[in-house]
Amino acid sequence: MTGAWTIFLQTVLSFVVLLVLTRILGKQQVSQLTFYEYLNGITFGSIAANMATIELEKVPDHIIGLITYGALTLAVSWLAVKNRKFRKLVAGEPVIVIQNGHILESNMRKMNLDLDELTTMLRSQGVFDYKELELGIVEQSGELSVLKKPEYQEVTQGDMNLQTVSKGLAVEVIVDGQIIYENLRSMGLDGKWLMQKLKEAHIYRIMDVCFATVNAKHELQFDLYADNLPGMMDISEEDTSALSLDHIQIKPDDERDNTLL
Secondary structure, three states: OHHHHHHHHHHHHHHHHHHHHHHHHOOOOHHHOOHHHHHHHHHHHHHHHHHHHOOHHHHHHHHHHHHHHHHHHHHHHHHHHHOHHHHHHHHOOOEEEEEOOEEOHHHHHHOOOOHHHHHHHHHHOOOOOHHHEEEEEEOOOOOEEEEEOHHHOOOOOOOOOOOOOOOOOOEEEEEOOEEOHHHHHHOOOOHHHHHHHHHHOOOOOHHHEEEEEEOOOOOEEEEEOOOOOOOOOOOOOOOOHHHOHHHOOOOHHHHOOHHHO
8 A cells, every 4th residue: 555655646746747847848739849849748758657656766866857858958949949040950940842733742751741641731721632722831840831822712801892790709509419508698598599499490309419509699500410411421542432432422403513513
């Protein structure tokens, strides 16, 4: 029992030390970490994990190691802020992988980036045809930034000098088939209003609704668990013929619209 209690205390101590150092060094989202910062996180976690289970007399050594590593990390971060050349050396720099609709394979090879990864990153940016891009840049964090060619950029209401009215924040009112009454009350609504809106959409059971939101104009948007969509698509390479692009079912109404073909 004494051994288990000692491990518990060491784990708490390592967690507190790691938390304090993390707060001192600053925080970023995982997707925004550079390669250097990612390695730092792994190293900190490894030292802290070892400190939780080693002999009690060795704990101070690991604390010194954590603090020293934290100080070095802080020093490197400070130098990176002060010196641009040092920052480029430590964190790297953006790399152009698409220019004027052409993929730059040589730059991709330098980053060990393959086409599957590139197409995934493009889709995450809402780009399904790389020919539409003027520039595609992989940032230091590994994220892709894109600039579309002028002819493919979306026209905004500002471009057309149209006055706009904000719909406000969409507030969750149903999550996983459960009504969030607190959010309804905060908007001056109640369960009766919600049920009436659902009935108008021919939905009679809350448990059929996966997700629903209400905006400032009291407009209800929802998504059902049952995804009965004609021609559901699966872009994986597995043998799923029933859901593949070759088996999309097109209704007669769709056949008259050439934009869908």
